[in-house]
Amino acid sequence: MRMPDAFVIRSIDEIRFWSRIMKEHSLFLRLGFRCEDTQLINEANYFYKLFEGIEQRSHAFGVNTDPTTIQKFNIEVHTAASHIWAFKRKILGLILTCQLPGQNNFPLLVDHTSREANYFRNRLEELNQGKLEPLQDAIIDENVFFLKIMADHAKFIGHLLDPSERKLVDQAREFSHDFDQLLFQAQDLDSMRPQSQTQPLLNQFLDQNKVSVKSLRDFKETARDLINQCKIKSIIHPLLADHVFREAERFLEIIDMFEAALTGVGKRANLTH
Structure with a gap:
């Protein structure tokens, strides 16, 4: 076979x-x-x-x-x-x-x-x-792309929630700010290539992003479930809530695959995520 x-x-x-x-x-x-x-x-x-x-x-x-x-x-x-x-x-x-x-x-x-x-x-x-890009380049480029996507999601959620959902709106704004900062850091790392592509720096970069993406993923999951149960006042389509949740899951899968690739790296390798 x-x-x-x-x-x-x-x-x-x-x-x-x-x-x-x-x-x-x-x-x-x-x-x-x-x-x-x-x-x-x-x-x-x-x-x-x-x-x-x-x-x-x-x-x-x-x-x-x-x-x-x-x-x-x-x-x-x-x-x-x-x-x-x-x-x-x-x-x-x-x-x-x-x-x-x-x-x-x-x-x-x-x-x-x-x-x-x-x-x-x-x-x-x-x-x-x-x-396909070498592993170190792919790590930076994929994170720059997805961190911007996650920051956008937080902004959309904040604007589509009813203003009376003050706590959720505040949480969305906090996520927006956090991911803007992570994006700026990723762009700084990007501008420092190739010196920024050492394994310790990339490991720390992925670890930090993973923690934040998990938090946002969990927030999206909770919001999605509450929207489906009609427990949140918003103009968010239920499918949109699930849509942004799936994209956060995708980003986490990519980070996991990067981390697995880095643990086995003793030389430059092409990413197979």
């Missing part, structure tokens, strides 16, 4: 996770449009169905699927991710030029979703080209 191909495993994992995220972005954006924005609504519906189909098809592939088949699938999904990225940037441009007055999508949220689409398509391109 042929051994599972790491390229196949990683590609399927990325597509299963991020195609669901892209599908849900399409729904959230659509819910924020005005009734008269029929063209944008139709485009959002198109992307919802497109990524729903991609997600479903990804589950038909197994770890022993021929790598050539997965490579072709990656190219197809990369095209879809590029198109939804362009759609999101178009929406952002319309909002920032005041051409969609009264719609309910925060500009930062639209920018946030476009950054995730760009991350997704870049990862697929890296996988197909076999040009």
Whole structure:
């Protein structure tokens, strides 16, 4: 029996996770449009169905699927991710030029979703080209990306909770501040490359981030459960609450894999998260 191909495993994992995220972005954006924005609504519906189909098809592939088949699938999904990225940037441009007055999508949220689409398509391109970053570079870059995502989430939660939920709003603001600071630290580490890429510094970097991400993950989980039980006053869609929780879980999984890789590092190695 042929051994599972790491390229196949990683590609399927990325597509299963991020195609669901892209599908849900399409729904959230659509819910924020005005009734008269029929063209944008139709485009959002198109992307919802497109990524729903991609997600479903990804589950038909197994770890022993021929790598050539997965490579072709990656190219197809990369095209879809590029198109939804362009759609999101178009929406952002319309909002920032005041051409969609009264719609309910925060500009930062639209920018946030476009950054995730760009991350997704870049990862697929890296996988197909076999040009994955060395471990030390990947640790810094992935953390810079995800710390910004987590900081954004905290800001969105704070703004979408009802103002009367004072304690939860305060907690969200505290998380926003904490993750802004962690992001600044990560950006400082980034600017100090390669001197900052020693294993002790990276271990400390991951440990600190892991503690904070776990706290935010737990906060999101509690908020999600309370929203589902109708115990919180907010305009947060239940699916959005679960969406941001899953992204925090994803970040923790990546940190765990980085930590495992570092423990076995005696030389430069490519990350296989």
